[in-house]
Amino acid sequence: MSTGFDRISRVKISSITLPLPTAISDAKVLTGRQRPMTEVAMLFAEISTDDGAEGIGFSYSKRAGGPGQFAHAREIAPVLLGEDPSDIGKIWDKLVWAGASVGRSGLAIQAIAAFDVALWDLKAKRADLPLGKLLGAHRDSVRCYNTSGGFLHAPIEEVVERAASSVRDGIGGIKLKVGHPDGAADLARVSAVREKLDDSVPLMVDANQQWDRTAARRMCRALEPLELVWIEEPLDAYDSAGHHALASTFDTPIATGEMLASTAEHAELIRLGGADVVQPDAPRIGGISRFLKVMALAEQQHLQLAPHFAMEIHVHLAAAYPHEPWVEHFEWLDPLFNEHLEISDGRMHLSARPGLGVTLSDQARAWTVAEHEVTG
Incomplete structure (x- = not known):
């Protein structure tokens, strides 16, 4: 048991199924690898201490994996009891070793991520600071781009209009899904959006690992004149050498990393020069503690x-990253929280609320499909 100033006395985990208004399709659906996505499985952790401090964190899974994350979190949750919540690094290691036989990546650490995020939220609340300020913010707002309007299930007319609407609403950039079996269809969609938007609006594309190396070279070459901010996941997520070759060949930056499931995998991607733009996902790699390690590696390589x-x-x-970053805007999670982020002039703003600045809504509670609580 920790001998610190406070101790964790209660841990509650909740599995919440978030329905999506429309079934979502990207290149993996068009090629038969996956089915359209209709919901997101959310894993929430709520941590309380003897002194009355509380923190909330979450992880998630798209398609399969949600029940597995919840089951693993339920098994290891008792490890937190009695610990000083400020000892976040110690607790992360303890949680990993509690489930060491299932490894240090993937589902196991995605379950840990919910606890880790909750501990950072609690720590920032105790300091009465937004989490970004606690981490040492370089800015009070971050450039943001919208992805949710550019999926492949939507006809191009809808994509064009939603892109224009997002820009009018204050979004700073637009990302479009590509990866049609016919590359000409991709070029037509991207060109249509570029023609609709002012040339100054940043535009990105995301192939969701659709192309092989030959197709990726051809598509990167064809997209080069459009001066995109980046081309995302042109190859399999673990083909770091292939991504490096593209990054070395074309002027348009190559972005990848979202599907990697550990800090170690990001370290290898960065070591091999596989990305101009690194895209880690804190819930997927074990939480904020592990994200900060990836962020340091990325900064070192500029x-x-x-x-x-x-x-x-x-x-x-992102607010705590030295070089000007981007944040991806999805409105999908909005119903889960009572508070929402402010977006204007192309940027997403840090709120003045302590911690993450969010609390679970009544709707989120209503979507709960399983919960478990440990005390001690």
Whole structure:
């Protein structure tokens, strides 16, 4: 048991199924690898201490994996009891070793991520600071781009209009999904959006690991005249050498990293020069503690940073990155929280609320499919 100033006395985990208004399709659906996505499985952790401090954190899984994350979190949750919540590094290691036989990546550490995020939220609340300020912010707002309007299930007319609407609403950039079996269809979609938007609006594309090396070279070459901010996941997520070859060949930056499931995998990607833009996802790699390690590696190599999804967490982390980053805007998680992030003039703003600055909504509670609590 810790001999610190406070101790964890209660841990509650909740599995919440978030329905999506529309079934979502990207290149993996068009090629039969996956089915359209209709929901997101959320894992929430709420941690309380003897002194009355409380923190909330979350992880998530798209398609399969949600019940597995919840089951693993339920098994290891008792490890937190009695610990000083400020000893976040010690607790992370203890949680990893509690489930050491299932490894240090993937589902195991994605379950840990919910606890880790909750501990950082608690720590920032105790300091009465937004998490970004606690981490040492370089800025009070971060450039943001919207992805949710550019999926492949939507006809091009809808994509064009949603892109224009997002820009009018204050979004700073637009990302489009590509990866059609016919590359000409991709070029037509991207060109249509570029023609609709002012040339000054940043535009990105995301192939979701669709192309092989030959197709990726051809598509990167064809997209080069459009002066995109980046081309994302043109190859399999673990083909760091292939991504390096593209980054070395073309002027358009190559972005990847969202599907990597550990700090070690990001370290290898960075070592091999596989990305101009690194896209770690805190819930996928074990939480904020591990994200900070990836961020340090990226900074050392002077890379751009653009965290994937989970903007409620990542706006704080991106604010603490020395080089001007991007944050991905998705409105999907909005119903889960009572508070929402402010977006204007192309930027997502840190709130003045302590911690992450969010609390679970009544709707989120209503979508709960399983919960478990330990005390002591």
